[in-house]
Amino acid sequence: MIEKFDPLKGEMLQILQPDGRLDKSLRPDLGDETIQSLYRHMVLIRLADQKALALQRQGRLGTYAPVIGQEAAQAGSAHALQKADWVFPSFRETGVLYLHGVPLRDIYLYWMGFEMGQKAPPGVNVFPISVPVGTHPLHAVGAGYAAKLQKEKICTIAYFGDGATSEGDFHEAMNFAGVLNTPTIFFCQNNQYAISVPRKKQTASKTIAQKAIAYGFPGVQVDGNDLLAVYAATREARERAVSGLGPTFIEAVTYRFGPHTTADDPTKYREDAEVEEWRKLDPMLRLQKYLGERGLWNEGLEAQWKADAEKILNQAIQEAEAVPLPDPKEMFLYTFAEPPPPLKEQMEDYLNFLKEKEG
Amino acid sequence: MPKRNLVEAINHGLMLEMERDPSVVLLGEDVGKEGGVFRVTDGLQAKFGAERVIDTPLAESGIVGVAIGMAVKGLRPVAEIQFEGFLPPAMDQIMNHASRIRNRSRGRFTCPLVIRSPWGGGIHAPEHHSDSPEAIFAHTPGMKVVIPSTPYDAKGLIISAIRDPDPVLFFEPKRIYRAIKEEVPDESYTIPIGQAKVVREDKDITVITWGAMVREVLRAAEMADGEGIQAEVIDLRTISPMDENAFLESVRKTGRAVVVHEAPPTCGVGAEIIARINEKALLSLQAPVVRVTGFDIIVPLMKLENHYLPSPERILAGIRKVMKF
Numbered sequence: 192m193i194e195k196f197d198p199l200k201g202e203m204l205q206i207l208q209p210d211g212r213l214d215k216s217l218r219p220d221l222g223d224e225t226i227q228s229l230y231r232h233m234v235l236i237r238l239a240d241q242k243a244l245a246l247q248r249q250g251r252l253g254t255y256a257p258v259i260g261q262e263a264a265q266a267g268s269a270h271a272l273q274k275a276d277w278v279f280p281s282f283r284e285t286g287v288l289y290l291h292g293v294p295l296r297d298i299y300l301y302w303m304g305f306e307m308g309q310k311a312p313p314g315v316n317v318f319p320i321s322v323p324v325g326t327h328p329l330h331a332v333g334a335g336y337a338a339k340l341q342k343e344k345i346c347t348i349a350y351f352g353d354g355a356t357s358e359g360d361f362h363e364a365m366n367f368a369g370v371l372n373t374p375t376i377f378f379c380q381n382n383q384y385a386i387s388v389p390r391k392k393q394t395a396s397k398t399i400a401q402k403a404i405a406y407g408f409p410g411v412q413v414d415g416n417d418l419l420a421v422y423a424a425t426r427e428a429r430e431r432a433v434s435g436l437g438p439t440f441i442e443a444v445t446y447r448f449g450p451h452t453t454a455d456d457p458t459k460y461r462e463d464a465e466v467e468e469w470r471k472l473d474p475m476l477r478l479q480k481y482l483g484e485r486g487l488w489n490e491g492l493e494a495q496w497k498a499d500a501e502k503i504l505n506q507a508i509q510e511a512e513a514v515p516l517p518d519p520k521e522m523f524l525y526t527f528a529e530p531p532p533p534l535k536e537q538m539e540d541y542l543n544f545l546k547e548k549e550g
Numbered sequence: 551m552p553k554r555n556l557v558e559a560i561n562h563g564l565m566l567e568m569e570r571d572p573s574v575v576l577l578g579e580d581v582g583k584e585g586g587v588f589r590v591t592d593g594l595q596a597k598f599g600a601e602r603v604i605d606t607p608l609a610e611s612g613i614v615g616v617a618i619g620m621a622v623k624g625l626r627p628v629a630e631i632q633f634e635g636f637l638p639p640a641m642d643q644i645m646n647h648a649s650r651i652r653n654r655s656r657g658r659f660t661c662p663l664v665i666r667s668p669w670g671g672g673i674h675a676p677e678h679h680s681d682s683p684e685a686i687f688a689h690t691p692g693m694k695v696v697i698p699s700t701p702y703d704a705k706g707l708i709i710s711a712i713r714d715p716d717p718v719l720f721f722e723p724k725r726i727y728r729a730i731k732e733e734v735p736d737e738s739y740t741i742p743i744g745q746a747k748v749v750r751e752d753k754d755i756t757v758i759t760w761g762a763m764v765r766e767v768l769r770a771a772e773m774a775d776g777e778g779i780q781a782e783v784i785d786l787r788t789i790s791p792m793d794e795n796a797f798l799e800s801v802r803k804t805g806r807a808v809v810v811h812e813a814p815p816t817c818g819v820g821a822e823i824i825a826r827i828n829e830k831a832l833l834s835l836q837a838p839v840v841r842v843t844g845f846d847i848i849v850p851l852m853k854l855e856n857h858y859l860p861s862p863e864r865i866l867a868g869i870r871k872v873m874k875f
Contacts, residue, residue, distance in 0.1 A: 200594060225858045250558030253674055253852050282676070304674065306636045322678045323636060324608055356606035360638065386606045387584035393607050519857040533816070537845045541857070 193411040193427050193439070198400035201548065203412040203444065206419040209472050211480025219423035225488045229270055229418060230478045235500035236492070237475070238287040239295065240449075241303060242284070242504050247453045251512070255302050256283040260416075261446035263474030264380045266290060267421030268443070271429055272348065277316040277338070279331040279349040281324070283380070287350055293317050295507035296514075304510060306525075325351055325358030328377060332364050335373035335432070341344065346432035348376040354385025356399050365440070369406040369464075374407040374432030377403070377440040378423065380415060382447035383469075387460035391496075405442035415443030416474040448470070554734040557727045560590050560703035563708040564628065566738045568598050571626060574712060576605040577612055578630030578666075587632055588727055611638050614643040616667060621663040622651060626712055631667040634721065634829050635678025640665075645720055646718040649692030663717045664708075670696065670812050670857050671844075672725030674852035681849060682761075682813035687719045688790035688822070694718040694743055699726070699764040701734050703787060706741030714743060721747040723762035730765070744771075746789045746796035752780035755869055756800040756824055759810040760786040763860060767810050770865035779873055789819055793828045801827055805836040806875075808868045810860055815843040837875035842868035 196202040206217045215225055221229075239260050248254035258265060265286030272278070274408040292315040301308025301320070304309050309319040321327035331349035338345050355361050356379060368375045374498075379399055383390045396402060402513035403410025409431075413420040421443055450457045457466075483486035522539040523530055530538060554562060568574045576591055582605035593611030595603035595721035606613050610631050617627040631637050637644070644665070646754050651661040671680035685851055687695045696711055696718055704722070711718040749764060758765045764785045771781040782804060801807050808825060809820035820841040827839055830844050842860045 235845070254676055276643045301851075304855075306851055313583060322676055326639070332704070357609040357612065359611050385579070386587065387580045387582075388605050388608065391603060459585070499655035517854055522847055522854045522857060523845065532844050537815070541619060541845070544697060544864060 193424055194409050196411050198398040198410055198412045198442070199399065199404070203414055204420045204424055205414040205417050206423060207417045207477050207481055209477050211477050211484065212434055213419070213481060217423065218221050219426060221419065221422060223482070223485055223487055226418065226478065227311070227482055229266050230475070230482060230488070231496050231500075232290060233418075234479070234496045235264050235285070235503065236262045236265065238497060238500045239289065239504055242508060243299065244449075244453065244549045246299075246508070252299065252303050254454050256452045257449035258283055258285045260425055260446045260469070260473070261380055261382055262286055263418040264415040264421050264443040264445050267418045268348070268425040268441070271545035273343045273345065274314070275316065275347065276429070277318065277331070277334050277341065279318045279327045279334070279346040279347065280320050281327070281355065282320050282322055282537075283352065283539050284320070284350050287316060291315065291317050291520050295504060296510040299490045299511040301513060305514065305517065307517070311440060325355030325361040327351070328355075328364035329360055329367065330373050332371065332373050335368070335375040335485075336371050338374060346429045347374055348360050348378055350378050350380065352385065353379060353381040353383065353390050353393055353399060354388065355379070356402065357393055361401045362486060365403065365406040368438035369408050372435075372437040375438040375439065376428045376432060378425065379440070379442045380445055382509050384447055384451070384461070386451040386455060398442060400440060400442035408438045408440065410440035410442065412442045414442060415445030416457070416477070417470050418474060418478060440520050446548060551733040551735055553731045554701045554705075555728045555731045556698070556701045556704050557588055557590050559705040559734045560708050561592060562734065562755055563705040564591065565594060565597065565634070567604065567709055567712045570738070571712075573624060574626040574628065574631065575602045575604065575620065576628045577606050577617060579606060579608055579632050581605060586630060588724065589665070590722070591630065599639055609641055614640040614648065617663050618643060618661055619649070621658045621661045621717075626662055628664040628666060630711060631665060633679045634667045634669045634683055635681050637667060637683060644717075644719075645690050649690050651762055652716065653692065656685055657821050659871060660718045662715050664711045665717070666720045666722060667770065668727070669721035670722040670723045670725055671849050671855060672762060674855060677766065677848075677851065680855065682811065683846070684789045685818045688819060689827050695721065695723045696787065697723065697761045697789060698762055698787060699723060699785050699832065700730060701732050703741055703747070703857045705734055706739050707743065709738060709788065710740040713740070715821065716780055718743065720860070721761065725762040726765060741787070744791045746784065746787055746793035747785045748783065748796070748800065749829075750783035752782040754780040754804055755806040755808065755872060756782045756784060756797060756804045757795050757808045757810060757865070757869065758784045758786060760789065761812070763810050763812060766860060766862050767865055767869070769862040770869060773862060774869050775864045779869060781869060792822070792826070792832070795821065798827065798831050801831045802834045804873045805834050807835075807839045808842060808865070808872055809839065810842045810865055810868070811858055812844050814846045815841050816846050818843060821845065822843040822857050837872045840868045840872050846861065
């Protein structure tokens, strides 16, 4: 299906219109109950984000990169994955991490400044967050190649933004994936801004999806605020991957409602009017309409789900804040399998210094 | 005289050079409309236009590579890499091109390029926002490496860097971007690259440092005062080329030295300083030189970051150790 939408002709996959109307001919294999349950996850993701922002303002959490506006892109794509698939996230992936099994407590821990928050539990195939932009799609390609050799029928998926597609490493990853025919999904959340730089200044290409064509595999532009379109495209990309057809590029067209991070002030570079226009395309709204028409959403349910999410999140935050400060010794332990003698000496010297300071 | 912090002082230096020399251009991620994530280039695009203050695509290798082409062709580019942790993608361009063009063309082509980058730890930032990679670049023949520690010096040094005929990496200690405000004159002035500064003259021991650590060392020196130890403090200001005479002279006087830096100790700039002291002032030494530095580890996230960065207490312990020897 995705190959029917030619990015060079400006064709974008959209299944659920902003007004809640559904293109039945394209409807993926998702029942209404599942759509409702994904919507509930999106409610939680949005609230998780708001909580992180509030904690940051109170000094209880460090710099944070909010997801608000990109919930459909994250929930739709993550839901299309299987547990065994490998996720390679950038730093704006709260929704994906959560849906692929990273405990909410750990997500908060990371942003609170604990490395431990990046230690995905066993069986949760989520790579640590890559802060350097556009570098980790290569890792997804390598891991995809490894999976092929290991005869695992899985895909690897790299998440990144529009800005990342300017980096050299991104292009090398696309090229390697094409040449090595790896089971890799390149999932670009085009949220229109790389900090202050708008998408049109990032690349002279009309679409980002069309870049895949030059690398010899399909690229599709989807409405990133349309949960169903994102799910359908990712699902198909995954099928292509596990059946040996190679990589797929998905450009999810969305919008970052919030700042780049809590350290950013978007009023410096974009107009409120623009944000308001995009707010009409908020990924939650069309699902509310769609589900509402089927008796699966109303204000009362929304309030109930928010309250449920609130409980879950408060619990996660409480657990995260109950984690004691790490022992300073911890910072020395993961540089190598074993600290070599000079490092051990540095560690012992420092721990002695601390002991003397206290005593 | 107006008071300026480090951000304002560098901004003012850039502005004066852009006014003076139309070939000066700025480029980097978010340097234009946004004025840089730390606002170092604030207002410059409005003043000089988008042709001279260029918001680039997000690509560090691209920024430096394009700046090299500009520099060779007669512009004076000042490229910004948003955080020092994002310099690695540009390493190929810096180590394999910017630093080699003069030599490779036997002087026919030169690369008068400045690469500015916020540098160092102490702001509780995410990973890759707290590193101190100055040794890597000081180890690159053909690169100059400058790290100011005060607004006054920052302005004079950025102007020198722009006028320098060779590529300069200009590291800005982000921890003190807004922490120090001092008198910085409106007029243009330069501070020579390759010249250290004695920021505290004294007799018992020499402490050599740079960047945000200067402030920590000065605090440690005050604490040492209370113990009757008079510490001389040298702000290196330029890492490469290194003003060795400044610290050799001091060490010949005091006979004792401590080097303080944020970067890991192994193969760090401290090792180079100690080697030079050993080569040229060994017989003046009354004690082995001690390093107080970060550790050979990744800079921890905010919960443990303070344990990584040398504190005045750790520096004082280093001073005591040398004094007690």
